[in-house]
Amino acid sequence: DGAPQKKVRIVLVGDSTEAADLLSRAAMASRSGGVADARILSDLAAAYLVRASRDNRADDVPRAIEAASEALEIDPSLPEAAFNKGLALEELRLDRRAEAAWLTATVIETENGWREEARRRLDAISRLPRVDHDAAERAVAEALGSTDQRRIDEAVRSNVTLARDLFDMKLLSDPARREAAQRLASAFARATGDAYQVRALASLSGPDRFATFA
Numbered sequence: 001d002g003a004p005q006k007k008v009r010i011v012l013v014g015d016s017t018e019a020a021d022l023l024s025r026a027a028m029a030s031r032s033g034g035v036a037d038a039r040i041l042s043d044l045a046a047a048y049l050v051r052a053s054r055d056n057r058a059d060d061v062p063r064a065i066e067a068a069s070e071a072l073e074i075d076p077s078l079p080e081a082a083f084n085k086g087l088a089l090e091e092l093r094l095d096r097r098a099e100a101a102w103l104t105a106t107v108i109e110t111e112n113g114w115r116e117e118a119r120r121r122l123d124a125i126s127r128l129p130r131v132d133h134d135a136a137e138r139a140v141a142e143a144l145g146s147t148d149q150r151r152i153d154e155a156v157r158s159n160v161t162l163a164r165d166l167f168d169m170k171l172l173s174d175p176a177r178r179e180a181a182q183r184l185a186s187a188f189a190r191a192t193g194d195a196y197q198v199r200a201l202a203s204l205s206g207p208d209r210f211a212t213f214a
Helices: 003-013 016-033 038-055 060-074 079-091 095-108 112-126 133-144 149-158 160-171 175-192 196-203
Strands: none
Touching: 016 038, 038 060, 038 079, 060 079, 060 160, 079 095, 079 112, 095 112, 133 149, 133 160, 133 175, 149 160, 149 175, 160 175, 160 196, 175 196
């Protein structure tokens, strides 16, 4: 069947939105047999990463992580999925999780060039300073639980990277925490001048499972 290869070529040379839509539908169709196709999910993760870069769709990066993670659950030996997961986690500055993904890639990758690239990325990320993410996340979460906008702004300014991680990996995908997500998005935009979180919240209206985290 040549359909998967056709979709991969669309990812590489065609419209990024068309590629993501086609691969999302292909992933859902592959579930009709009970288990999704891991390679299609990995290609979907790549398409989300391409669209995030080309179209400034920051909300696509968590989707890439979701698709790549599912691919690895189905086929833990698929190096492309580990590579895509590592790239997406790096994009969100989730360094420790990215480190684990790159370590996996170095173990399961069979092509020398790609294995060396994974090792290079693993080495670079392992040299980054470690911070107490738990304490910082608690500080931001406690601030978000208040109605004091100045306190929220200060917590976000003091923990910009963590605030981004908290939004992308926890708040964005949880409808029950949408008010907290909106408060964080506003504070993040004021602190950094980057309104991608506000745009990401506005985009969560499509029917696609991967597009809505439903």
